[in-house]
Amino acid sequence: MTKVVFEKKGAIFNSFRVTGHTGYEESGKDIVCSAVSSLTIHTVNLICDDLKCDATVDNDDGYIYLSLNEKNEFAELLIKALEKSLRDVSKQYPRFLKVEVKV
Secondary structure (H helix, E strand, O other): OEEEEEEEEOOEEEEEEEEOOOOOOOOOOOHHHHHHHHHHHHHHHHHHHHOOOOEEEEEEOOEEEEEEOOOOHHHHHHHHHHHHHHHHHHHHOOOOEEEEEEO
16 A cells, blocks of 8 residues: 655645555556556656756655755645645545545
8 A cells, every 4th residue: 555644834734745556456456556656756856957946856666755955935836736636636536546635
């Protein structure tokens, strides 16, 4: 199972951590993993490369972490959109993806 934890300070999303493998299908055929990876990597790239936000990023096999080091409303909005998108995926595949928000 993949677990995604978003952290908020008040109403502001400021970080997320993705851990684990979904286990939906074997590597290369796992559509749930593909969806999670595409959404999260796209979000990281937008925040870091396009918006040039100061953020801490760590990426390894089965692990992605991003934390904003500065306030940026566009980056915060992207993280919020990622949370909504991943919740939609988890509703379709609840045994393979868990999304939570820590305040």
